[in-house]
Amino acid sequence: MKEVLYKVTFLPSQRTVTAKRGEILLDVLRRESQPVSAVCGGRGNCGKCKALVTDGSEAFPPTLTEARLLTRDEIAAGYRLSCQFKVMTDVRVKTKDLAVDSAVSKRPLPKASIREISPQIRLEEFSLCKPDIDDQASDYSRLMSALVTERPGIDRLNLLRRLPHVIRELDYRGRAVMYGSEVIDLLPFSDESGIFGIAIDIGTTTLAVYLADLKSGEIVAVRSASNPQSAYGQDVISRIDYTMKRYKGIDELRAAVLATMNKLIDDLCKESAVPKERIYDTSIVGNTTMIHILLGISPGRIASSPFIPAFTGGKVFESRELDLEVSIPNSKIYIMPGISAYVGSDITAGILSSGFAEDYGNVLLVDIGTNGEMALRSGERIFACSTAAGPAFEGGNISHGTIARPGAVDHVWLNGKDIGFSTVNGSKASGICGSGLIDAIAVMIDAGVVSESGRIKGEHFELEGTAGRVRINRQDIREVQLAKAAIRAGVSILMDRAGIETRNIDRILLAGAFGNYIDPENALRIGMLPNVPVERVSPVGNAAGLGAVLAVLDSGIRERAESLSSEIHYVELSGRKDFNEIFVENLALREG
Template sequence: MPDVTLIRGDRTDLLSAHPGETLLDLLGRCGVSFYAPCGGGHTCGKCRVKATGALSAMSDEEAILLGSAREAGVRLACFARVEGEATVTLQAPAEAQTGENSPAPSEPAGETEPLGFAADLGTTTVALSLFGLKSRRLLSTESALNPQRTFGADVIARIDAAGKGALPALQTSIVGALNDMLSFVCRKAGAAVERVQKGVIAANTTMLHLLRGLDPASIAQAPFTPKSLFGGDVPAGELGLSIDPNAPVHLIRCLSAYVGGDITAGILAADLGNPKENALLIDIGTNGEMALSRGREIFCCSVAAGPALEGARIRYGMGGVPGAINQVTLTKEGLSVTTIGGEPAAGICGSGLLDAAAALLDCGAVDETGRMDGEELPPALAGRFLALDGQPAFLLSKEQGIAVTQQDIRELQLAKAAFAAGIALLLKEAGLTEAEVDRVVLAGSFGCALNPKSACRIGLLPAAFLPKTQAGGNTAGLGAGAVLLEDGARARLTQIAWDAKYLELSGRADFNDAYVDAMLFPDGEE
């Protein structure tokens, strides 16, 4: 087998490759966490590495996706095949932003107190918290990028990878990540990992299948019937976790193939089902999951929003990591742009894309159909409008050349229309108007990061929701923590699972009609 030297920062590893194997397949097989949004589909152009040595020649398709980067020794890992000795250099992965402003807590554990953990296995980010079970103190937390991102940014890409033989690698990678995080939080708390006697995990349905090593193929095929909706306890040893092997780990019950245990936990944490109000919980991502309560009744659905908000299929798209443009604001002087960590702009993340679209609508660079046109821009912005590979584009960062293109706007329209249509169908099913919703909770790190005003301006959320929209933080993690520590929380989860009415939107004519209607951007600020 040819050897591939892998360089990551100060670390160098020697990987044994199968002749003809792509670099992406090699990295996935060896458990290397790597950003590959389309999972090797040859569509996103994001799996970039610096590579030299005996690799397959660059195809025309790869060259087009790379653009000018091909001149800097950059290859796409999904195209480049190993033909002999090679050297590959990866950029050290930047940590995703969680949206939380407070530093991670760290307290010493009591000498004899039993410990427990609550984890949220997100498609993008994994978060884990360590608690004292008697004192109910939060001792330590840790978050990390999900290592399964090597197999694709969304669950469909990972389901496809599992069907092509990567299921064992997908399972091993997530179990390994959990064990690393458990070791880290216990070390910070000054406790042996064997003292962890109990755990709770919230995750979407696909993530739980991959954790358990179950084939998730049926989730992606009509009638979308998962092998399990979970909801029970599993011995930690059976999961491969490094804590007490007999410790029960509760896998929070899912509501359907695409409304997972993370939403069930979120419903609990956000207190949906309160008889005194109507409330909406939205988890914004590649799959938009949402739940609407009308008093005690709960209605839920999922929409396929596409990967635009995760950075895939966006020319300069990236995750919420340092250097990503995360805020865009129109000013009297023209445009103000900020990046995560104050780093030089390297791309644009989902919250920045929403802000940019709102700003382009307000300044007239984009009309309600989504068409970009720079003819009537004010002088302070006119120099930012240009043609990029034959399509209109608008520069956000002149220094680094980061722009939003016409195709980016079209991708965003697809995503925002899916959310708007899902919300419309939930309201219809519940017999509520937009004005009758008392509270809107945006779940997860993206919900914390986005500007609700921008979300309403582009029509992702109804304008009527703006004054009652709030960031809920990691509702899945909060719900998992409640199940770990609070008496009665598990019974409430069971009640939620029984009471929630799931709407399957695929094939519904009224959803398709609402989706088409929502493709247009609102005329202006209301």
């Protein structure tokens, strides 16, 4: 029987693709790299995969799941859940613009704490004697003997093929681009285009890409975007599940993240007028699952006990092995070492860039995402663990929850009896993100609207003003309690392993975009962090991204990362019989 195909037109781009009759809209959006947030991975639980079907909606009536998760007004306006809606005629679809998180992109450039600029990539000048009948040394020997680097060599055939032509074109004088002792490119002597590196932090929710000048050590530009794998589930477990259950699922996830990484690199180079062929080195950090998927290595064994990753050590690959579109075929990609299945190289990078390893005393570093990764330093010892905080702080499982994008309520405060709030970019309120949620609950406690146990007065709490309206209900508060209790329980267990008490904690460093934006006072107020004086809590920005930048600017950082990853004591929380008890103790919304 002939297959029936329909047109699916995306708005506002007007791009049209085809879909098979009965194909699930979410599959079409994923295949065509359209922005969609599928927090529950398409299981019909979260209600976050909304799309506005402006034409063709009536050909597939709303399912019971849609009736449960969408309001009547939304259904009347044409909103559908893309994981439920089947394409039964030509349709026109508008999805949320999640592609670029402009709220993150427009943040000021971070200043990397570079102590020494000694990148893995160096330029070495050479001046060769021209060959004649009395000097018949090969081009290769001639070049190698002119370099001061010990035992230099060309390891790649593509450069060896070009060598005779290039050294004559350069008239025997130029600069060799060295990666350690390997010559990876040859440049004219007078070339002033510079040499650059890329640093990438692959977060489960957000990708951040930095362009760094390898000579000056400056961060030239930074860009970020939502991780397109959100279309496959918001947390790492949903994504691992997808790679296990779908044929070529890992290829889909890998292609999605690579396409966004390549686009961000392209944008950075255009914006900074840096030729892509001048990017010689790239360092990448991320949680262990993100790194496995990027490399096309099955993360399946990470998801179930005994939680075994394929590797955690530092690795160097050729950029073309990864399909990363930097133009020099011999440019390198460095993957920073991680620690375990659930404490990845993002934590190694955060430790290196935040001053955590050098700080005196007892220091706690917390990176809050769908997984709360944390490390505690006590004297010479470092303990680390990861706890499943769930997607609440990234807007998942929260009725009006959203990531920190324009329109997200990001701060809430009490002014006398009045409640004020702000939104990202000052846009009309369209949801509430993690920092706003923590503030809102702290304000609700202070206003007597919610009890320590999470009981709320009335049906819901409403934030209403000229900027719009957002509601928080009982279940939302429960989700925050579960998330914050998971984080606090992880911290308690690390403190127990290190043998220290709350009063002994000298500093708490909050890493990541979320850590940067939450109000420490309110995080303490709801009991998410140990109850230390607020001045001991400080945000450290995107510590993982800055750690990745350090790795392209300072080769010594790579050695420190390697030794650090082997020194850290990983604490497996699922092996702790008292975890549940500690978790339940920390559900209450109070300082502690």
